[in-house]
Amino acid sequence: GIQVEQSPPDLILQEGANSTLRCNFSDSVNNLQWFHQNPWGQLINLFYIPSGTKQNGRLSATTVATERYSLLYISSSQTTDSGVYFCAVGFSGNTPLVFGKGTRLSVIA
């Protein structure tokens, strides 16, 4: 099956710093989503981005489908950005997503 690898596994930042999270996947995909799991365990969808670039406030994401990777950028990080960021991929819009193991981000004031 498809493999999803996220790096780094853990990241500690000072408030205000920028960061880049990476997601590599083993096969061609038509569905890629980024999720944030907050410290209370809630999972929030951040982006649907099988290709190209999207931005939402301080967060942006880029997927280079031909090279099988996606990047999530967090600028001017805040303590509320802490949590685990998951990348999930699928072969099509209708197949179940396969999740990576996540990147745990801790933003320190």
Place this chain on the structure above:
Amino acid sequence: NAGVTQTPKFRVLKTGQSMTLLCAQDMNHEYMYWYRQDPGMGLRLIHYSVGEGTTAKGEVPDGYNVSRLKKQNFLLGLESAAPSQTSVYFCASRSLQGAGQPQHFGDGTRLSIL
């Protein structure tokens, strides 16, 4: 608009007991999913459903059964709970309409098997 609601939020069981986790969504979504989350493992798909009356196995289906008798509900059953099933369980739903529909997650059920 509640979104995806999971019941119960916490439960402690003894080995061998049975229980059912309920997932309810009010968004008229066709697709529903059950995942388990274990430390360092990310989310792994247990079972899923693409519509009322249909179910399919995911990556880790053993020891679980599911039913989707109504479109809005997706039930996850443990017939004989084992300590290896101690985990946090998440339900999610998604619309079939168009590509790129985001998955909406419930808040999770923390299940401990003693």
